[in-house]
Amino acid sequence: MSFKLFYYIKRFGYNTLPQSFFDRNYKRLMEFEKQCDPEELDARISYYIKLKEPFKLDGGSQSIGTFRRTKGSDYYLDLKDFMHYFPDEACFVYHFGDNTESRDIPTLIKAREINGFNENSILFKLNKKRHFHWVKDSKPFSEKKNALVWRGGAYQQLRREFVEQFHDHPKCEVGQTNRPAENVPWQKQYMSKEDQLEYKFIFCPEGNDVSTNLKWAMSSNSICLMPKPRYETWFMEGLLKPGIHYVELKSDYSDLDEKIDYYSTHILEAETIIENAHQYVSRFQNKDLEDLLSIKVLERYFELSGQL
Numbered sequence: 001m002s003f004k005l006f007y008y009i010k011r012f013g014y015n016t017l018p019q020s021f022f023d024r025n026y027k028r029l030m031e032f033e034k035q036c037d038p039e040e041l042d043a044r045i046s047y048y049i050k051l052k053e054p055f056k057l058d059g060g061s062q063s064i065g066t067f068r069r070t071k072g073s074d075y076y077l078d079l080k081d082f083m084h085y086f087p088d089e090a091c092f093v094y095h096f097g098d099n100t101e102s103r104d105i106p107t108l109i110k111a112r113e114i115n116g117f118n119e120n121s122i123l124f125k126l127n128k129k130r131h132f133h134w135v136k137d138s139k140p141f142s143e144k145k146n147a148l149v150w151r152g153g154a155y156q157q158l159r160r161e162f163v164e165q166f167h168d169h170p171k172c173e174v175g176q177t178n179r180p181a182e183n184v185p186w187q188k189q190y191m192s193k194e195d196q197l198e199y200k201f202i203f204c205p206e207g208n209d210v211s212t213n214l215k216w217a218m219s220s221n222s223i224c225l226m227p228k229p230r231y232e233t234w235f236m237e238g239l240l241k242p243g244i245h246y247v248e249l250k251s252d253y254s255d256l257d258e259k260i261d262y263y264s265t266h267i268l269e270a271e272t273i274i275e276n277a278h279q280y281v282s283r284f285q286n287k288d289l290e291d292l293l294s295i296k297v298l299e300r301y302f303e304l305s306g307q308l
Helices: 003-014 019-033 038-048 073-080 157-166 214-218 256-265 267-282 287-304
Strands: 107-109 121-123 145-152 172-176 199-203 223-226
Touching (some): 019 287, 038 121, 038 287, 145 256, 199 256, 223 267, 256 267
Parallel strands (some): 145 172
8 A cells, every 4th residue: 555545544534533533632722722822823824824703614614513625634634624623614714725815705825925025825734745745864064065956847937047157157056847848957956955964055945835945855854944934834935034044045046056055154053043943943843832722723623703
């Protein structure tokens, strides 16, 4: 049996467990809440759901009791896992996919724009199998190669311009892995995370929304280099600070050489950024806390919509 098939059997099976299982788990998480920092909890809940005033759900809402998979099993399961803690008649609006446009009514969504009106975009931890995983990196920053690495699909302008410009740069090991493969010099072979961790710098470009590799890169002993983020997810990319959690590049990458040279020789400054990144990542590595927050975000959503 393939790992992928086993994964989905396990995840769909989870949702067939008796309600008593979820009732017990809810009580356990409410006990766990007593151990948590209330300011941290409130800050994160308020970040994900910015609305303060009650609202009404008119058309287009979906009830928990009739919620079924239509497309995107990962998205569906990530949301379905937490619907067991609420009444079947409770209604909600959701969007699965990469669309970050502003919403007319409060909608559960994976990603939103950091700037502008985003109050109706309620961040939920969706597509987490793709986005939320970490690495164990045993190699110190000082022992890594003085170069920047990246592999990925270059279907968007930001990524394509980058690989075209730097695919043969002496301080870069970057290339696209587009499918179908393109007959261009910057089309290169897949590179594993383990091989990428040999480099001091990891490029973390946004795609349709946020950077897919940002989370695992920030858990490594390498430094993330990227332009200022425009989108945010459950990872709260809008709170990341340049020079603190990552190294910011200009939008035209004209300072790439300068940043690589600087942090290749200023090791202590680089290691401070890496330690800050690790501390930031640690906020998302406690499964009980993540599950509690997921319930609390839905709880506030249902409360504000007058359903609890």
